Amino acid sequence: MTSKEGYILETQAGHLLRRAHQRHSAIFQENIGESQLTPLQFAALVKLRDLEEVSQNHLGRLTAMDAATMQGVIKRLASRGLIERRPDPNDRRRLILSLSAEGKACIDAIIQNGSGITAQTLAPLSSSEQKIFLDLLTKLAQMNGNGD
Amino acid sequence: MTSKEGYILETQAGHLLRRAHQRHSAIFQENIGESQLTPLQFAALVKLRDLEEVSQNHLGRLTAMDAATMQGVIKRLASRGLIERRPDPNDRRRLILSLSAEGKACIDAIIQNGSGITAQTLAPLSSSEQKIFLDLLTKLAQMNGNGD
DNA sequence: CCTAGATTATTCGTACACAAACGAATATTT
DNA sequence: AAATATTCGTTTGTGTACGAATAATCTAGG
Numbered sequence A, B: 001m002t003s004k005e006g007y008i009l010e011t012q013a014g015h016l017l018r019r020a021h022q023r024h025s026a027i028f029q030e031n032i033g034e035s036q037l038t039p040l041q042f043a044a045l046v047k048l049r050d051l052e053e054v055s056q057n058h059l060g061r062l063t064a065m066d067a068a069t070m071q072g073v074i075k076r077l078a079s080r081g082l083i084e085r086r087p088d089p090n091d092r093r094r095l096i097l098s099l100s101a102e103g104k105a106c107i108d109a110i111i112q113n114g115s116g117i118t119a120q121t122l123a124p125l126s127s128s129e130q131k132i133f134l135d136l137l138t139k140l141a142q143m144n145g146n147g148d
Numbered sequence C: 001c002c003t004a005g006a007t008t009a010t011t012c013g014t015a016c017a018c019a020a021a022c023g024a025a026t027a028t029t030t
Numbered sequence D: 001a002a003a004t005a006t007t008c009g010t011t012t013g014t015g016t017a018c019g020a021a022t023a024a025t026c027t028a029g030g
Helices: A013-031 A039-051 A056-062 A067-079 A101-122 A127-141 B013-031 B039-051 B056-063 B067-079 B101-122 B127-141
Strands: A083-088 A091-099 B083-088 B091-099
Touching: A013 A039, A013 A101, A013 B013, A013 B039, A013 B101, A013 B127, A039 A056, A039 A067, A039 A083, A039 A091, A039 A101, A039 B013, A056 A067, A056 A091, A067 A083, A091 A101, A101 A127, A101 B013, A127 B013, A127 B127, B013 B039, B013 B101, B039 B056, B039 B067, B039 B083, B039 B091, B039 B101, B056 B067, B056 B091, B067 B083, B091 B101, B101 B127
Parallel strands: none
Antiparallel strands: A083 A091, B083 B091
């Protein structure tokens, strides 16, 4: 009777991670407002706001996106006029990315919501549980042997 | 100096969930063997193995995939001969899904790896931490007010 | 019975996600 | 300097992810 129930999908870490990520994405979308930024677009703008100028691949590493994904995200942000691309005079392979005026205004106006989104995502947990969860999750998010 | 560092991307739940899910996917792929099943395809086969027969949308709800996503996953599994589709005589809208002989053999042979993949995903945590983490993650994976 | 509403599967469009291969450019080695 | 290797950004192909729209079908209420 238990022969084929030895493996319960609902208790597997991968399945739960996927569902938790789904739920977070839904919360993100409900709270990001009319800018209609996606989680990845938001992450790219946040990092760009911190660093002022970075190359495309470097920004990809900082936000955990591979080169192909980054290319699409940047293309969409650039087509909306939120970021600017210019060639690196010291390395003609590179594109230097920076926020446009609109991009800076957009992320400045929207970044407060970021903490609210995280709070709402973690709302099912108590305050102490949230700390523990983030601590453990951070360990699980670490890739082996890289990190810029 | 801290004016623009108030929001740290690396400590946000959404970013960490995304990275942890990325890491799990990589582990999954390294351990799934030559079947080359994806996490979603694996999940669909596992559920189908438990239930013998389900409609497509119902299986989607059980595995947390929307109808459009499910359609693609099922189409690929069917084209590989791992599952079979037949119309429901009691409801002509529905497709009844079931494992084919090859599908059953495939998932039977591969499901043992499932626990290993979870173990490897959680390996950075101690045994007691793993229990706590899965408990908290389960709470965060719960969508509000549904679940079939 | 019969219409209004819901459900099933499909399709379209957009956006990740990543392997693989590519040309151009830089870096390293001999 | 020449040959080799690496890095940068791009493109292609496959697979999620999901909103929105659709045709076919079922269900419920009048």
